[in-house]
Amino acid sequence: MAAMLRIVNGRVYDPANGLDGVVRDVCLQDGRIVADVPPEAKKIDAHGMVVMPGGVDIHCHIAGSKVNMARKLQPEDHRLDVHPRTRFTRSGTGGTVPSTFATGYRYAALGYTSAMEAAVTPLGARSTLEELQDTPVIDKGFFVLVGNNVLLYRLLQEGRLEEFRNTLAWWLCATKAYAPKLVNPGADELWKGSRNANITLLDDTIGPFDLTPRKVIDAFIGAANDLGLPHPVHIHCNNLGHTGNYETTLETMRIADGRRAHITHIQFHSYGSVAGKSGDNPTSKAREISEFVNTHPNISADVGAVMFGRSTSMTADAPLAYMLRRFGGGKWINADTEHESGCGIVPFTYQDKVYTNALQWAIGLELFLRSEDPWRMVFSTDHPNGGSFMSYPKLIRLLMDREFRKQEMAKVNQKAIEASGLRDCQDRELSLYEIAIITRAGPARLLGLTCKGHLGVGADADVTIYEENADKEEMFSTPRYVIKGGELIIEDHEFRADSDGRVFHVAPDYDPAIEQVIQPFFEDFYSIQFANYPVDIEYLHHHEVVPTTHQAAAPVASETT
Amino acid sequence: MAERMTLIGGRSSKQGTALCVGKLGAEYIQISSTVEMNVEDMARLGLSNDSRVRLRTPVGEVILRCKGRETKDLPSGILFMAYGPFSSELMAGDTAASGMPLSKNLDVEVEPVLEEAQPQGATP
């Protein structure tokens, strides 16, 4: 561990600052990138190595009650994948839903230094923060589920838009969240209140509410943009997984109408439809989806690629999980949270010989290869829904190495390959520069984390150094060095230190009088006291508030420890 | 002339409040050394409320004070007692590889105690 460090002779990939494999020094001091350090600073000779900012995972499921239920569900997974302790690191278990210590260490071991937990109920925010505290090394934050919130729906249907916006801001502050999350907006009420029904059309009425998913999505996009949040509404569209759902996705993106919106795991929302023997079969609409994203700079997405093998579907989209269960007939979890959200969990295996699974795999690759702006079509597998984060190196190889990709294409269900558009783009290979964009610079920029994803002066000193290797999976599996906040965590492939990351959250301003609107709802309908609901600051330990655009413009001391 | 009956251990609100005072206190000991029995069974065994009765399982035995319950509430052949050191004395350690010992529906042998002795069994 050195307070000062100079990395020399490495080829630096820092797309945010236009560096494409330039050999130059990278200097670190007191946890930040600096222009220079004194000659006596410790040196790392990165000759033959690639230097990148630490990885930033924009969307994964790693901490909170939903994740923990999925963890408890699969002891058989943990038994096969143990994580022994060392003198100074904790033990754990793996599989597709690793225990918290193993999660943090394994992300670090892949060269990732930041990750966003993608879906947390407000009522469960404390449990996410507790688990994140026990997730070492990486910096983190979470998206809070608001897209099915009953009080927000009531305000919206009464046209009380200013109160809607203030209530949304209140909820982000009360939970210490990073961004607002929508999941299958409108479905919750039908699932819980109408005998497990679902919503399918954007213009369907949402049960007892005088609302439609379209109105809900529009209102949230508007409110998030008005609040000037660093990351816009993060949307899991309606009809995930359904044949023909690409139209819902296109329609949802159109609702944004020039305003920022992020569509998550967009692969699961890119299916067309073709008549088959016993019903409609899905096809790929990756071309249409890519075209739209390419031509609409206000829209961003993460791919949500599928990788063959075991996965765990864990989602706030309860009807989806129930549908998936019918394919396996095995274990299933459903967990409702009052007035806020649903949750469904199903272990799932993607098989290369199965048409739909191979199609999903191909569509994920298509979306990467068709993207004309990698800054806005970034890397994810929706861990662990599409596949574990441990499969990231293999996915990187599939994107960078067309011969390897073609070999893999030859092994899978061939009808699925024909039904996809993968052959049209099968010759493209992503460069290291583009990989650095989709796994680091792009996610950081989309999240509005200005200190992450780049190696410019002032950035956090999160640096990953990989040994060059023709086998890109090998290369990205085991970085030689990982530096987090200026501390050498991994050196020569071994852990040298343990550390805690910090929690990023937003604190948008709101009119305090809004509590007079919120509190009565709590008193009438919640099972927890209003005074006990907001999360105390003590749950955050090391944390940092990321300002909204309004707050950044009018400088106010931000809370940092 | 011991009879075979089924013993159920459980919570009661008196047990719950007494344990807050302290498990070594007289109130808790009194509550956890009482067994509820069907009134017809008691009559047949020549017992009345507060009579001493011995319960025995393969691992241990205790002497408890009994309390009658109507058949509609507690069927014949079933006994109920609150958890505590006395019920522990009767519990076997075999969990059938589940981690959970049985404290409900234990087969016990029941017989009246002729001499007027204090409830005995587990001394804390």
Place this chain on the structure above:
Amino acid sequence: MSENIKTVADATCTFCGCVCDDIVLSVDMDTHQITKSQNACVLGKAWFKEHSIEERPAALIAGRPATTEEGVEEAAQILAKARYPIIYGLSDTTCEAQRVAVSIADMIGGIVDTTTSVCHGPTGMAFQGIGESTASLGEVRNRADLVIFWGGNPAEAHPRLFTRYAVTPKGMYVPNGRKDRTIVLVDVRRTQSTPVADIFLQVKPRTDFEVLWALRALVKGLKVDESIEERTGVSLAVLEDLANRMKTCRFGVIFFGMGITMNRGRHFNAGALLALGTDLNQFTHFVVAPARGHGNVSGADNVVSWQTGFPFGVNFNRGYPRFNPGEWTTVDVLCRGEADAAMIIASDPASNFPKAAIEHLKRIPVITLDPKTTVTSTLARVAFTTATYGINVPGTVYRMDNVPISLRPAFESPYPSDQQILTAIRERVSALLGGNRLPVNTAPTAAAS
């Protein structure tokens, strides 16, 4: 009566898994007594009333008064030297303390187990095979029109489950409260809970599995023979009626207790119940919920699960977590005489474990952490007096439905919290061992997937 009365609103009671957070405490700050606990049930009132500051030594070593520091040193020596130590209890303390306890077990390569293994452990085991459809208590309150209580006596063990959450309160879609609900109770005997029910099923002891399985069959439209009545005490007509109500309700819930888990069948009973709840979702929205006994046993499950991947009975002696109920659960490890040291935190196993387990506890060095003198603390080698969670100590607890709630303590205690003592013990053990203990044999390579 002093005039120095402090009011603590929105305080949390942790006697049982209801974890009611609407208690209003009146605290006499001169005598450190809680004189009033408005909204608390009879159990909660006792909990608050009886936890005051007792004049006791900070620690006892072999029955002799000692300081906390002396206790820490003795405890650390015991744990560092032990070859098969076990840490047990944890259901009546904060998550913050539970996390330290698990880290100590990891450090010394021992076992960590919680009261779950003698409570809803079987439910957790069934869960691993089946999963579970469940909901937060507010969903039940606002939506449930059919509420079933199976193998429990909430009137005496979870009184406000009836009054705050599931039977009487009005809800968003249950505007008339009790009148909009049908209440069903299933038990082997009549209890104080029985009068609350519209329908009471009195089952023969040890036949819950058969009843649940018959209901599963009826829900799926299969035929069940009339001899079910001879076997279980419940007639086919009653079962058919119940199955029909379950299928046609708008939102159904089954709360279940120790009658399911502590009985012949254990995890098979729990599995049948979980599966029944799951099956019903083909027809309507249906959830199940285990009624947890202690204030933070859910927290213990959660902490052990997120830190290790397994919910209870976790063995660390090979350098990583392993799970096998019956092998590394506390009753078994004690009854077979395997543990050579034990640290019991906020629990009193010597007062309700099987006899053989209690006998073994008398033979090995035991460390206890408890605010009160208990049967276990009386036989301990080192007995720490601790502050009480929720009354003196802040922190996080999880309600029976996994909702995390922060505690609002009423008054301070001169005694340290469990977290403070465990942290001190961990530091000392780490110094004695030079960090985490590593097993002599290295871990096996991960099995090929």
